Amino acid sequence: MIRPSFVPPPTIRLLRDLTRYRADLINVRTAEKNRVEKLLQDAQIKMSVVASDIFGVSGREMMAALIAGQRNPKVLAQLARARMRAKIPLLEQAFVGRFTDRHRFLLATMLARIDQASADSTAVETKIEELIPPFAQAVEKLDEITGVGLTAAHVMIAEIGLDMTRFATTAHLCSWARFAPGVKESAGKKKGTATTGHGNPYLARVLGQAAVSAGKTNTFLGERYRRIARRRGKKKAIVAVGRSILTIIWHLLSNPDARLHDPGADFYDNRTSPERKKHNHIRQLEALDYKVTLEPAA
Numbered sequence: 001m002i003r004p005s006f007v008p009p010p011t012i013r014l015l016r017d018l019t020r021y022r023a024d025l026i027n028v029r030t031a032e033k034n035r036v037e038k039l040l041q042d043a044q045i046k047m048s049v050v051a052s053d054i055f056g057v058s059g060r061e062m063m064a065a066l067i068a069g070q071r072n073p074k075v076l077a078q079l080a081r082a083r084m085r086a087k088i089p090l091l092e093q094a095f096v097g098r099f100t101d102r103h104r105f106l107l108a109t110m111l112a113r114i115d116q117a118s119a120d121s122t123a124v125e126t127k128i129e130e131l132i133p134p135f136a137q138a139v140e141k142l143d144e145i146t147g148v149g150l151t152a153a154h155v156m157i158a159e160i161g162l163d164m165t166r167f168a169t170t171a172h173l174c175s176w177a178r179f180a181p182g183v184k185e186s187a188g189k190k191k192g193t194a195t196t197g198h199g200n201p202y203l204a205r206v207l208g209q210a211a212v213s214a215g216k217t218n219t220f221l222g223e224r225y226r227r228i229a230r231r232r233g234k235k236k237a238i239v240a241v242g243r244s245i246l247t248i249i250w251h252l253l254s255n256p257d258a259r260l261h262d263p264g265a266d267f268y269d270n271r272t273s274p275e276r277k278k279h280n281h282i283r284q285l286e287a288l289d290y291k292v293t294l295e296p297a298a
Helices: 010-042 057-068 073-077 081-093 101-131 133-143 148-162 170-176 200-213 220-234 232-256 267-271 274-287
Strands: 182-186 189-193
Touching: 010 101, 010 148, 057 073, 057 081, 057 101, 073 081, 101 133, 133 148, 133 232, 148 200, 148 232, 170 189, 170 232, 200 220, 200 232, 220 232
Parallel strands: none
Antiparallel strands: 182 189
């Protein structure tokens, strides 16, 4: 299927530039945070073992104290706040390490980059909010989709646009986004694949995140994710639910009056006939090495 060429209007192009740059800044910040954790591990300081988030208020004060020259584990542990104070004995052990001047310089540089990326991301977010009012109705619709929040809705509008007339069907949109099922043939046998191909990485990222978030909910998309994940694995479930989200987006943006209706988590159970349910239960028990004999209830 041929991917349609498309030059979005200026407002969409600007929104796309901003949402992509915001994603890149978040990636930079995440990479620096990973480097900080590795640096502390190299200095034999095990903060991440004790604290779930070393970049919270307590963690940042402790790292600032390290940079300022404090090395006493007891003093550093006393900087813990709120619930982390219950972990002071563990923190005292975690700060027994070899934090050198080299570590101090690198930690200060990495934290500065994290703070700068956060500040830049906030500034970009402000510019995005200034551009969103003309797309408010579309954002509101997409925000109703299970797993899709405001940030994801902004990215979807920036990457897909609002004009669905360039996609003849939902299948065309899914193919353009590279969320169409792939087919792999070997020895005359065709097998489906769970790859999105070389599509739009920014759109694929938010669709994947939305699919995983949807999988945690008691909704139609949540149940669809869990059913496929049980049978075929999480990767295929992400692609399948991402494709379902694209289908919903196409319908919502194609029809100004369209609103989202969730069939519910029991959709598949209500649709399945009693005979099919019985067959599925028997097959599951036989897969566990049980021999099944059925007798009608009195």
